[in-house]
Amino acid sequence: MAAVSGFPVGYSIVLVSAASVFYTSLGGIKAVIWTDVIQSVIMLGGMLTVVIMGSICVGGFHEMWLLNVNGGRVKFFDFDPNPLTRHTFWSLVFGKAIRSMGMGFNQSTIQRVVSVKTQKQAKIVVWSMFPGFVVFGTLACLEGMVSYAYFSYTGCDPYGAKIISNANQVLPYVVTDLFQNLPGLSGLFLASLFSASLSTLSSALSSISVLVWTDFLQTHMKHASETKATIIAKLVVVVFGLVSVGVAFLIKTIGGPLQQVLHFTLQTLWIASVLNIFAQLDIRLQ
Template sequence: MTHFSWLDYTIFGGYLAASVGVGLFSARGSKSLGDYFLAGRGMNSILVAMSILAALFSGISYLAGPADVYKNGFGFAYVILAFFIATPFTAMYMLPKFYQSRFFTAYQFLEERFSLSVRLLASGLFIFRVALWLAAATYAPALALEKVTGMPLWLTILASGVLTTLYTALGGMRAVIWTDVMQLIVLFGGQLVIVLVAVGKIPGGLGGVWDTAVADHRLDLSLSFSISERVNLWAVLLAGAFLHLVQMATDQVSVQRYLTAGSLREAQRSLWIKLWLILPVLILFYGTGLVLYAFYKTHGDPMTAGLIAKEDQILPYFVVTQLPAGLPGLLIAAIYAASMSTISAGLNSLASATFVDFKQRLSTQAEGTQAQQVGRARMITVIYGFIVIGLAFAVSLMPGNLVESVNTVIGLIGGPLLGLFFLGMFTQRATTRGALLGCLAGFISLLSLYLYQNGVLTAVKPPLLVSFIWFSLLGTLITMGVGLLTSGRSDTSSVRHQ
């Protein structure tokens, strides 16, 4: 297989250096925690929208989206439609709660509504989930680079982790947002180039892609109500909405960006802008899977030929074998940069949750000067950077492709977390006791189901009971149901913050 040329290496290195340079340039403005974690609460809605989109649209999305469509058809990609449910719900019903007290983290709301213990539990679950998510985001570009450049996996994981930790620790949220914007533009442009080149080599062009997709039933979506089916219409609409809500409404990565806006109205506006930005972006990225399917149906499937080991490598394989010298370097750098964008966003949010929810809230010592607090926040960021690097080496052991692995993790932990926020925001009966027991029940139930379905608890792997896409919804319902049933009347915390 063809590897990088010297021109590709030059462009790749130059783009990564530019990304780090933008991040380091932003370090000059981080003089307080408000600057470091929330960019001084002065970012406009367009930048916030682009940053939210870039933060959640990682190298995982860049690689796994087209790969999933290439292997399984467009079924999961219809989850795009669920954004029309999750976005207005978040903007109208959940976002105002975070702005009532000008929070630093999403989990401060849970302390006002319930108690400190619920806040710490929720923040801890977030930290655990996002650390795993960032590990996958670190592993994704390393997988791509290993295949197309011949660089060993361990080296590329270390490179992305260390570089991103460096500029995130120094630059804070301003570094994160500005690199997000730059990388989102390159991502979209790079994917467009891939599609145009591929379509030009397919008989019939776009018409040929469409005819192939229809003939091979790649656009079909089941109308079944079965929750064991991988995807169907009800899964992508209903379960998909809850999957989006986990990341849009309970995730510090997203909530922290809303709070960088100057007002609630600006934050709500950023969500609507993000909705209209994400539609063409996701249609292009998932549509690339259909284009690659049609291309390799004509030119021979590289997986069948043994040229690649996983479908997650199909996009970088096309880039390095079909594009002229120079473009592979830029596009693989775009994949790499997408993950760096996600990692930087996650590291900053992990640091903010740890510093604000744990260190500040639990410490009895004087906080020190603003400069000292920023210094401690930077140190926490560095620690998380190395934790994520370590976890990235374990991601390859998870069953399923990247789409299934990542969304399973989101559901396992994010579903119970969303249930906590729903109990706090939309019920008056729920108490601290009910919230804690409900969340615990939700997490244990989903984890047990996951282990059972993957044969960990049985001698023989059983048939699938619940598809990965339903985990968020199921976790939310279990948490709320158990939470309401176990809430005692003696707990008065339920009326603290209505």
């Protein structure tokens, strides 16, 4: 939002967190699911608008694709066995497959599955996830390709020319330049950004709230009434909402691509988890 409208980053963080905490604490998983549905539609509209308008601007989808191919941005069959190379056939196919397995049993998914009435509905929820992730993942890649093609076509390197100071501002800068004479479309892109932020944060807060109550607090408060448990769950959402604000202010100082930072963090957590499991097994064997 800062790149598109000049709105201060700190205010954006506080507003998104406050809105997410508000409806998650009041409405619980039902509010999270319904807002996610609305937000996903907005996200889809914003992403499609960028891909379609960007492709038209450079001469069509075929021309956009050729610009990326000629620029070395499309490599489907790079069989480099080096595990330190970030993007290869092996890292993308097998790495993505392993990472996607977690989508089937993480807390956010389980909450949605168990909230439906029948097992048949639960199966529909699980099977509908795959095409949804494929569509949004494909559109995200196409947005990146459109950004590269647009700057190749216009002969501009905004990062090299110091027009933007952060690699995460590339796509927003494309939007401001692309839609400068089309009122409302920049706002649609902003709405899709906010929708993505809100849906991710609200799902995480709802999941953490349930986990904290079920795994940590309930064992010490076995006789707590349902009203008291609900109040505590709402307070947990507020507390972790404040924590998320603090983490966001730390992340905004990072200059590299956020996706790469998140992947590194997730890999570190996975390694720590595996090491912890082996440590626990060793202790029990001894």
